[in-house]
Every structure is written in C-alpha cells, then in structure tokens.
Amino acid sequence: MSETNTPPAPKLLLVEDDQNFGNVLRDFLANVHDFDVTLATDGLAGFEAYRKGTWDLCIFDVMMPRLSGFELAKKVRENDTQTPIIFLTAKAMKEDILNGFEIGADDYITKPFNSDELLARINVILRRSATPVDPKEEQTEFEFGQFHFNFPLRILTHTNAKGEESKEKLSPKEAQLLRLFAIHKNNVLSRSEALTKIWGEDNYFTARSMDVFVTKLRKYMKPDEQIEIVNIHGNGFQLLIKGEGASA
Structure with a gap:
C-alpha cells in the first residue's frame, strides 16, 4: 500500500481581541479550509505566540489592548521581513492604510468583510510566497x-x-x-x-x-x-x- 505525502497545512497566527469573532474566524479557516490556526486575543499574547512558532502568515487586528496590531507588526519586523502580515481593521482611513504598508504589511482588509474575500487574499499571498525564487x-x-x-x-x-x-x-x-x-x-x-x-x-x-x-x-x-x-x-x-x- 503506497503512501501519499500530504504537505503540512499552512500555519496561520491570528491575533484578534474580539474572542467571539476570533473563534468564528479561526473555525472558518481551520475547520472549513484546513489551515493550522493559532488564535491569540491581545497584542502581547500574539507576540509571545509569534516568538514560539514558525508561521506561514500572520493576521493582526489593528485595535487591540496591550499591543496594537501596528505595534505588534513593528516588533515582528525588527528581525523578520519575510513572514507575510495581513491587517484587519474597522478603520478605512488612507493614512492608516499607508501606515500599515509602511510598517511592512502585505495586505489590509477593513471590517466588516466577507470571509471568502479574506480567504482569497490569504491564498494569493501563500501562493506568492511558495513561488520558486530566482537566484538573484x-x-x-x-x-x-x-x-x-x-x-x-x-x-x-x-x-x-x-x-x-x-x-x-x-x-x-x-x-x-x-x-x-x-x-x-x-x-x-x-x-x-x-x-x-x-x-x-x-x-x-x-x-x-x-x-x-x-x-x-x-x-x-x-x-x-x-x-x-x-x-x-x-x-x-x-x-x-x-x-x-x-x-x-
């Protein structure tokens, strides 16, 4: 009997201070679409989770206690310029969007959003990250x-x-x-x-x-x-x- 090598599920770090919303989003990504999702419910807990794991993609809410999503991303980007980051926010100000990209975001999605839209953006970023790299x-x-x-x-x-x-x-x-x-x-x-x-x-x-x-x-x-x-x-x-x- 031959065995097929199934690639491991992409590991996502979700940091969202709304526990109910975070649970729903985690279940959608993990149970429906087979991602390996870890949920943290404030910025400081999110940073501790980040330090303990290796992640294919991070999803950070912007408005959070202890550390905002922007502050969390700045700490991540001090030593890690590669792990993709998506910001979730209820604010759609141009200044906030530009600030998010300046910190090092790969994408930015405003609440409320369709979960399928978030899924599509995640898949685009993961495909891009998996593309073979030119030696240069x-x-x-x-x-x-x-x-x-x-x-x-x-x-x-x-x-x-x-x-x-x-x-x-x-x-x-x-x-x-x-x-x-x-x-x-x-x-x-x-x-x-x-x-x-x-x-x-x-x-x-x-x-x-x-x-x-x-x-x-x-x-x-x-x-x-x-x-x-x-x-x-x-x-x-x-x-x-x-x-x-x-x-x-």
Whole structure:
C-alpha cells in the first residue's frame, strides 16, 4: 500500500481581541479550509505566540489592548521581513492604510468583510510566497557606488572619499524596495513588479505608498552624485549608477 505525502497545512497566527469573532474566524479557516490556526486575543499574547512558532502568515487586528496590531507588526519586523502580515481593521482611513504598508504589511482588509474575500487574499499571498525564487532574488548584500546595503539587517552604509562612514537603518518597506532596485540596478524595475512583489497588489493606495518610499530612497542616495533613481515614464524606475552599464 503506497503512501501519499500530504504537505503540512499552512500555519496561520491570528491575533484578534474580539474572542467571539476570533473563534468564528479561526473555525472558518481551520475547520472549513484546513489551515493550522493559532488564535491569540491581545497584542502581547500574539507576540509571545509569534516568538514560539514558525508561521506561514500572520493576521493582526489593528485595535487591540496591550499591543496594537501596528505595534505588534513593528516588533515582528525588527528581525523578520519575510513572514507575510495581513491587517484587519474597522478603520478605512488612507493614512492608516499607508501606515500599515509602511510598517511592512502585505495586505489590509477593513471590517466588516466577507470571509471568502479574506480567504482569497490569504491564498494569493501563500501562493506568492511558495513561488520558486530566482537566484538573484536570494542575494542579501549589495554594493553600488559608495554604498553597501545589508538587506537582512536593513542597514545602508555610505563611505565617502575620505573613508568616513554613515549608516541608515531602513524601514522594512524601504529595505524591500531598495533591494529590488539593487537587484535590477541600471535596468528598469517596472512599477507593477515592485507593487506586486512588495505590496501584493497594484492599486491607488499601494502606488501612493511606493511613491513615498521612492522619495525617501532618493534622499538616502544624495551623498553619492553618481547614483540616481530615475523615473521611466509609463514603466517604472531605474537605479542608475553612472559609468556602469546595465547588469546582466
């Protein structure tokens, strides 16, 4: 009798302070759709659960006692830029949505929502996470112009002509975007590719958020006059290192 190797169920961490709603959502995801779901009912308990496990995806309510969803996500993103995070919130303010993406969210869904919509978003993110990675996408340290960029630590180091160093600690989204620019240096990085890989979708809010981060990265690049982030009209952006050709 042959055995089939069934892949393990994706592990989800759900942090929701409304116990009844959390139970319903957990049962929907676990009993109906076979996810391995752990439920925590406040931000601090959620962080303890996060530290004790390995997760394929996290779902954080924003308004919670002890630690808000935003505060919880910031703590997660201090050392983990990879685990996808979806925020749940009753607030639909543009500022909150942009703030969530800046912290490092992969998606943002407002209450009340259809549970099937949440399921669809979870599946999209999990499929994207499971996509085979191009070898170039595994690179974690980069040299361009007078800069060294350590992606895991999110540290951008500039060394001037006198050998003097200055360092910047980037936010998770700044680091992810700069990494894409560095991988594609001297080539065009399409807006759609960046939005899909970092924000999960190409829409008005994510495009606005990306423009904010491009402006921040341009400020970081100012000490090296040989580096410029160029707008490619109708397509995207290019991290241009003057004097270098397009990378392979």
